[in-house]
Amino acid sequence: MLILDRNNEPTSTVYYLAASIYGYLKTHNGIDASSLYQEIMTNFIGKKVNYDFFIMALDFLYLMDCVTVDKKGDLHVH
Structure with a gap:
């Protein structure tokens, strides 16, 4: 659910x-989703992130056309 609670x-x-x-991703362009998940948890947010929320956030960015995926599976920001 994307509504604020x-x-x-x-x-x-x-x-x-x-x-x-x-x-x-604006500063680390071209990273795969599993590496991004680890980096977000350890270095950027600093706590355990629910994987389902992580995937929903990636879906949200993809649907908003903010993130693309190349043939290798790496994520890129426009």
């Missing part, structure tokens, strides 16, 4: 995660 902290939402992923 009053019961969740803002940093645990798909919107925040999508913005974090987009910000990271």
Whole structure:
């Protein structure tokens, strides 16, 4: 669900995660999804990220045409 929830902290939402992923990809373009997941958890957000939320955030960025995937499976920002 992409709607903000009053019961969740803002940093645990798909919107925040999508913005974090987009910000990271702007400086580290051309990374695959599994490496991106590890980097986001360890270096960028600094805590465990729900994998389902991570995938929803990537889907959101893809649907918004902010991220593309090349033939090797690497993610790129426009």
